[in-house]
Amino acid sequence: MFGKLVEKVSTLTSRSHLLTDSSKKLKGWAAFKNRQKLFWNKVGTRYKEVSQSFEIWRASIKTIEGQFGPAVSSYFAFLKWLFFLNLYIFLISFCFIIIPQIIYNDKVDYSTSDTSTTAVCSRRYKDSVVVMKNDTAQLVLDFLQGTGWMEKTLLFHGYYSDKNLLAGQSYNLPLAFIMVVIAYLIMSLILMARQASSALKTAALGEEHQFYPYCNLILSAWDYSLTDDDAIVLKRKSILHELNSSFQERERKLKRENTSKCALYTIRFLANFLVIGLLAGSGYLIYYSMTKATELKEQSNYEEKNKFIKLLFEFLPSLSITFLNVLLPLIFQKLVIVENYTQDTEILLTLARTVFLRLASVAVLLATLYGQVTCSPKDANDCNVGVKDDCPVLRCWESYVGQQLYKLVLTDFIAAFFITFFVEVPRKLIVTKCNCKLSQLVGQQEFEISKNVLDLVYGQTLCWLGAYFSPLIPTIAFVKTFLLFYIKKFTCLFNYAPSTRLVKASKSQTFFTVVLMSAFLMCCIPIGYIIWQIPPSKGCGPFRLYSSAFKIVSLTIDGFPKVFDAIFTFIGSAGVVALIFVCLCLGIYYHATMNELNRKRVIVLREQMAREAQDKAYLMIKINEHSNTNVVSRNYGDQI
């Protein structure tokens, strides 16, 4: 509406008269439609006003965008988005699990006279958790490790009750627990899908944009949001650099063809070999540290060891994962330079390797835990825990997994904090204050969006995975993202210099979504499998009565009226599923065909356009000739 009116009326006030005039003239259906439109517009702005009052960090993001441009600020927008995602997850679990558990806390214990297996196992589990109240150092260590007194808090799965709380009008906590897990997964998926649809749209544009490299470079190059003088100088430089490099790209390609292909391929082969070796090695390191840590704990003289050494053992797996996550990407970056790819491929390749490392390290961790949890033989007489010499004794494996993830979350956050204040700040000081060779060697730090995004995605993966085993992890994640925003803002404004290369915001946004989606899928599979298949511990947690966590859902459905049961069976039946499948296939086929047709139409239209232009040029020439002859003849006539 705005842009179209602009041509005719230039000031706002005159435009407003136009608006009211045009709405007065309308009658009947058109007037009704107009009123409807205005009404919905009003609702829209109202919604915007309300959501704006919840908005945070607007000024911070603006400052960052002013200095670093939209690509870096999109990282912060992503961080903000994750903050809200974690807030929602936190709210769901807080309202439906934690509050009921707190309110009815005292009514949930089994009485000592109860001799059912569950009651006996619950007592045995409770006794196995040692709480030393007098030892302050031990209390702190327990806090860091999630053991001892921490294990008997709301933090871990094992603490939650298996009973219908509030006898009589019951609140079914186990059912609520599983529903919350399903709810937060679905909610995350919906929110991500919303984000992804816009990101994928721009990605689709990005594919076509390679046909217009120069237009893009010139016509949408300037970031209108830049306010910082240094940033502007850099921006100018980067545009110029991009222009020059696009001129030189062809020459470089020729040069690359001239260097011996054989040597290049050998180098690349070796590099890939090395990368695979490194990945396999880090996988093994994680596995080794996990098993070693449990093994050491089982040793008879473990209790006598120094507390600090014990802490080190406890944190061995999380430390090694974090260490690998910091170190290996650096190696990958150096390695890819030797491989001599084009700039785009270089970035993409390093990314792919780093993503793989991140996700693989979590996968290895899960696989190792899976091995420990499902380890046989089990002692059927003693609550199905592992037999001591062959397997780790896990009286409550859900809490055990929760502890591992809790430690990872903690280490991840401490590492981010530590790296910012004890590595990046000194480095910045060296570079700016000292005028020696060292400072030139180290150089200014640039904000690497992809690496930082991977850190965030890794944290989010831990949150999704952890929420089942430790319902308070979303709370930690929510606080963590909040603090992380300020840490990152500080490090961005204080430690980093704006990038000297042109970074495309649209590219990085697509990348965020794709990585987050794959991480999400990677979380869904194990959580689904655990809920469906793995028998819960007999002595702890909300599902101790059932053979699998999902059993509670099927039991509840059995309790529904027959109609629901029939509906569920009908929806689940093979015929319906096949029908839906066929419909989806038809839909895909239809859209693929339309896509192909449209592509052809575009080609035809383009040809038509060129032809019209030729026609136009031809006609112009004809007109010119004609008018010339007319003028000549008229002049001739005048003379006569």
Added chain:
Amino acid sequence: MGNQGSVFDDRQLEEYQELTYFTKKEILHVYKKFRQLNPSFVDANRDGRLDMDVIMSLPELKANPFNERICKVFSSTSSGDMSFEDFLDMMSVFSEAAPKHVKVEYAFRIYDFDDDDVLSRGDLKNVVNHLTGNEVLEADDLEQLISNILEEADLDNDGALSFAEFEHVISKAPDFVNSFRIRV
């Protein structure tokens, strides 16, 4: 700024809200920015026009290579000086909520230095020179660059980009919406 609410009455704010992509809160914020450019003048006469030099002292504009063009395009007298309504109009077009087609239209006008409704070779050269600033490209390179742009985008081969052609190219540029934006 305690008296912010009293600067505009409710009806006027509603009207501005309908005519721009802003909410009331943002409109007041834009007014605050406008006032900061020259407080005493704006307080004395809210509908007065600020000179182009004053407008260009806004941080985002000060840094912008196309700042003069922007002022001229959005100024209702085309001279570069702006009333508050012109300023609001400008901020609204640059806001996040403004749709792409509106932004494209204004971008076209900004880049159309000679106001002849097409981007000719001269306009494009101007754009490139404004972008690169002091370090000018060599003449050959510049010619080559302009030819490349026209080759890509000039669908009807008339040696200049019409608005339709410009819109077509920009619609394929995923970063345009992100970069043609000034946060309030």
